[in-house]
Amino acid sequence: MGQIEWAMWANEQALASGLILITGGIVATAGRFVQWYFGAYSIAAGVFICLLEYPRGKRRKGSTMERCGQKYMTAVVKLFGPLTRNYYIRAVLHLLLSVPAGFLLATILGTVCLVIASAIYLLAAIRGEQWTPIEQKPKERPQVGGTIKQPPTNPPPRPPAEVRKKPSEGEEAGAAAGGPQINPIPVTDEVV
Amino acid sequence: MTMGNWLVNHWLLVLILVVWLGLNVFLFIYTFLTYEMSDKYYYTREILGTALAFARASALCLNCNSMLILIPVCRNLLSFLRGTCSFCSHTLRKPLDHNLTFHKLVAYMICIFTAIHIIAHLFNFEHYSRSQQAMDGSLASVLSTLSHPEKAGNSWLNPIQSPNTTVMYVAFTSIAGLTGVLITTVLILMVTSAMEFIRRNYFELFWYTHHLFIIYIICLGLHGLGGIVRAQTEESMSENHPHNCSESYQKWGTHESKCKHPHFEGHPPASWKWILAPIALYIFERILRFYRSKQKVVITKVVMHPSKVLELQMRKRGFSMEVGQYIFVNCPSISLLEWHPFTLTSAPEEDFFSIHVRAAGDWTENFIRAFEQQHSPMPRIEVDGPFGTVSEDVFQYEVAVLVGAGIGVTPFASILKSIWYKFQRADHKLKTQKIYFYWICRETGAFAWFNHLLNSLEQEMEELGKVGFLNYRLFLTGWDSNIAGHAAFNFDKATDILTGLKQKTFFGRPMWDNEFSAVATAHPKSVVGVFLCGPQTLAKSLRKCCHRYSSLDPRKVQFYFNKENF
Numbered sequence: 001m002g003q004i005e006w007a008m009w010a011n012e013q014a015l016a017s018g019l020i021l022i023t024g025g026i027v028a029t030a031g032r033f034v035q036w037y038f039g040a041y042s043i044a045a046g047v048f049i050c051l052l053e054y055p056r057g058k059r060r061k062g063s064t065m066e067r068c069g070q071k072y073m074t075a076v077v078k079l080f081g082p083l084t085r086n087y088y089i090r091a092v093l094h095l096l097l098s099v100p101a102g103f104l105l106a107t108i109l110g111t112v113c114l115v116i117a118s119a120i121y122l123l124a125a126i127r128g129e130q131w132t133p134i135e136q137k138p139k140e141r142p143q144v145g146g147t148i149k150q151p152p153t154n155p156p157p158r159p160p161a162e163v164r165k166k167p168s169e170g171e172e173a174g175a176a177a178g179g180p181q182i183n184p185i186p187v188t189d190e191v192v
Numbered sequence: 193m194t195m196g197n198w199l200v201n202h203w204l205l206v207l208i209l210v211v212w213l214g215l216n217v218f219l220f221i222y223t224f225l226t227y228e229m230s231d232k233y234y235y236t237r238e239i240l241g242t243a244l245a246f247a248r249a250s251a252l253c254l255n256c257n258s259m260l261i262l263i264p265v266c267r268n269l270l271s272f273l274r275g276t277c278s279f280c281s282h283t284l285r286k287p288l289d290h291n292l293t294f295h296k297l298v299a300y301m302i303c304i305f306t307a308i309h310i311i312a313h314l315f316n317f318e319h320y321s322r323s324q325q326a327m328d329g330s331l332a333s334v335l336s337t338l339s340h341p342e343k344a345g346n347s348w349l350n351p352i353q354s355p356n357t358t359v360m361y362v363a364f365t366s367i368a369g370l371t372g373v374l375i376t377t378v379l380i381l382m383v384t385s386a387m388e389f390i391r392r393n394y395f396e397l398f399w400y401t402h403h404l405f406i407i408y409i410i411c412l413g414l415h416g417l418g419g420i421v422r423a424q425t426e427e428s429m430s431e432n433h434p435h436n437c438s439e440s441y442q443k444w445g446t447h448e449s450k451c452k453h454p455h456f457e458g459h460p461p462a463s464w465k466w467i468l469a470p471i472a473l474y475i476f477e478r479i480l481r482f483y484r485s486k487q488k489v490v491i492t493k494v495v496m497h498p499s500k501v502l503e504l505q506m507r508k509r510g511f512s513m514e515v516g517q518y519i520f521v522n523c524p525s526i527s528l529l530e531w532h533p534f535t536l537t538s539a540p541e542e543d544f545f546s547i548h549v550r551a552a553g554d555w556t557e558n559f560i561r562a563f564e565q566q567h568s569p570m571p572r573i574e575v576d577g578p579f580g581t582v583s584e585d586v587f588q589y590e591v592a593v594l595v596g597a598g599i600g601v602t603p604f605a606s607i608l609k610s611i612w613y614k615f616q617r618a619d620h621k622l623k624t625q626k627i628y629f630y631w632i633c634r635e636t637g638a639f640a641w642f643n644h645l646l647n648s649l650e651q652e653m654e655e656l657g658k659v660g661f662l663n664y665r666l667f668l669t670g671w672d673s674n675i676a677g678h679a680a681f682n683f684d685k686a687t688d689i690l691t692g693l694k695q696k697t698f699f700g701r702p703m704w705d706n707e708f709s710a711v712a713t714a715h716p717k718s719v720v721g722v723f724l725c726g727p728q729t730l731a732k733s734l735r736k737c738c739h740r741y742s743s744l745d746p747r748k749v750q751f752y753f754n755k756e757n758f
Contacts, residue, residue, distance in 0.1 A: 004394045012384040
């Protein structure tokens with residue numbers, strides 16, 4: 001199991017916990033359960049966690065599948081620098097966020113799941129993982145004519161071989177470009 | 193038009209889906225109406241409302257789906273069904289290949305019903321708590337004060353017995369509540385580790401976490417033990433029928449009214465009745481796997497190919513395979529509990545069976561490294577299988593189009609080898625008249641081990657004078673200007689510079705529309721089987737082409753699409 005990036009699973013687990021917190025919170029608030037204000041907190045915490053965890057980090061090896069439309073949140077999460085990059089901070093953050101939701105039965109499932117996510121993040125942090133944003137690769141504009149280094153040094157029409165100067169070996173790429181090509185035979189341009 | 197084609201190809205799958213959905217809907221509605229209308233729940237409904245019916249209906253559907261979810265993963269059982277069904281047409285065997293898809297569908301349904309069940313019970317707990325604390329002398333509060341274990345014997349209705357008891361306390365001190373939280377946590381862990389992204393990239397994590405289903409099954413069996421959902425007893429209904437007595441609840445048990453206090457009883461747990469049979473089947477399946485794996489595996493040859501591909505040739509007593517099947521391999525010295533699937537690359541006609549292993553993760557890298565050591569003894573391995581996938585069908589089609597992407601070519605290695613042997617023995621049972629083989633690959637290194645096979649086949653075809661039988665195209669998608677330059681430079685050579693084969697390598701991806709229309713034109717009256725082992729995007733394009741180029745007239749050309757999946 002040496003190559004497992006625990007943070008990837010922690011991310012899925014935390015995202016699921018966020019959704020569960022939101023659901024539990026809505027049930028508690030809509031039903032006006034006893035101490036329903038914990039439910040309201042739970043909705044807010046759930047939304048925050050979902051937003052934070054939505055952008056998937058980059059895998060260390062191999063390509064990473066982005067979540068749909070995550071590039072907007074990636075930009076925001078990236079702004080916080082080490083706060084979001086470091087998984088120790090995330091582990092502690094999730095642990096703290098989960099505590100108030102633990103007072104209400106409707107949201108305690110969210111607490112349990114979030115605590116587990118926090119533990120997995122802790123494991124990831126101990127193993128030195130960190131969150132790297134998935135960058136958009138800038139579209140490489142094809143360089144038109146970029147590989148054409150020199151114009152052809154002896155374009156047709158060419159005179160017969162005996163009249164033609166023998167092209168020496170080392171003249172390939174660094175051939176004397178010099179001035180314009182002097183055609184041994186006059187050339188007329190017949191293109192209209 | 194395309195919808196018509198799809199339906200004709202997949203009618204059995206659609207039927208199974210419709211039956212399954214119908215069963216869920218029927219069970220849900222039937223149970224819902226029972227709890228919502230039935231008289232014995234009249235007083236229970238007085239406190240709980242409609243949430244009771246939602247909770248119970250979703251519970252029944254959960255039982256049903258938990259029963260169904262174990263069955264698609266009994267792969268030995270499914271293999272057996274496929275074997276006995278060999279005379280059936282390929283349409284009937286198709287659903288058996290989609291067992292994992294069905295497993296996932298049932299899992300999603302379990303998640304949906306779990307959500308409904310939990311939300312309904314949250315309301316139930318809250319209502320019980322409120323009516324216990326209510327001081328308004330309503331029917332609900334009177335019912336809640338109905339007592340505790342007494343000489344009248346457990347005739348309570350409300351599990352919350354004192355106004356000071358919180359819902360949290362009841363949840364965690366009742367069997368139902370405790371097993372409920374545990375079962376849901378385990379379900380969530382199983383689902384998050386089974387997400388496609390995690391499963392494909394960190395298979396071991398998925399494999400181990402998914403075994404938490406054992407806890408799921410145990411908790412499910414224990415969940416109903418508390419008998420918290422209570423109905424009025426038959427006996428009590430005769431003394432206190434809700435229709436007659438519910439109005440006069442303040443006078444129950446007094447001289448003025450004939451109505452006595454109602455008595456209630458809980459249900460015995462019912463989940464075990466649903467899941468017992470599949471558990472037995474699954475236990476039998478695991479025992480079978482264990483027994484098969486204990487048979488000794490003798491490794492006869494180890495070959496290291498370029499690009500870190502390891503070929504293992506093995507023998508095992510009683511092992512017999514068909515083309516394109518796969519086995520599960522376990523190497524105790526690397527990991528005691530992990531079983532990894534590999535397609536067999538040998539043909540049934542050979543006296544050994546072989547797999548080609550590519551380094552794709554922890555286990556495979558360790559596996560390859562273990563065999564690279566020349567001085568230490570070879571590690572012992574265990575093998576379970578073989579298990580069948582669609583490749584067995586390939587000889588049933590007159591014309592076969594085989595598409596393998598990258599390492600996905602392995603099942604077809606087995607098929608092509610088998611053709612070679614069938615030719616050598618002049619086997620006239622081969623229905624196949626023509627094969628179109630497409631191998632799409634990113635880098636040239638991976639060609640090396642397959643080269644030899646294609647080389648031999650080329651020679652074989654020439655000797656037998658059957659050059660047109662196997663039509664293959666190799667596509668190199670990871671080309672750069674260097675490679676293209678070389679190819680252009682060597683255009684005149686008879687053999688391809690990359691592979692040494694007579695057939696030239698193509699660069700880029702195949703244009704499927706052209707290929708399919710060419711095949712359709714060349715074989716206007718045939719049934720063409722299209723087999724793919726590769727990524728989902730490719731499957732989509734091929735499936736589309738199959739629908740597009742199949743004619744609606746069943747006598748004309750028909751394309752059937754088959755995808756391998758693990």
